[in-house]
Amino acid sequence: MVRCLDTLYRQRRIELLHARILRIWGDRGRAPNPARYGERSDAVIWREAMQRLEWPLRVKGFIATEPPS
Numbered sequence: 001m002v003r004c005l006d007t008l009y010r011q012r013r014i015e016l017l018h019a020r021i022l023r024i025w026g027d028r029g030r031a032p033n034p035a036r037y038g039e040r041s042d043a044v045i046w047r048e049a050m051q052r053l054e055w056p057l058r059v060k061g062f063i064a065t066e067p068p069s
Contacts, residue, residue: 004056018049 005022008014021042025032034043057063 001057004053004060006058016050018045018052019050021045022035024048037056 004015005019009016009019021032025042025046032039032042032046034040054063058065
């Protein structure tokens with residue numbers, strides 16, 4: 001996970017703010033809720049980071065591919 005973050009950071013696909021938000025909410029054990037006023041901006045940044053991390057994590061096997069339906 002950290003290597004994926006580092007690679008994306010070096011490629012300028014994510015910023016330190018993305019990593020900070022992932023760490024804060026990861027420590028809390030949940031994603032920010034966009035329906036809550038105080039968590040809206042964090043939710044946007046979280047979603048951006050997760051969208052950019054999805055493919056590298058899927059390739060590494062951290063995220064399972066969806067079975068065909």
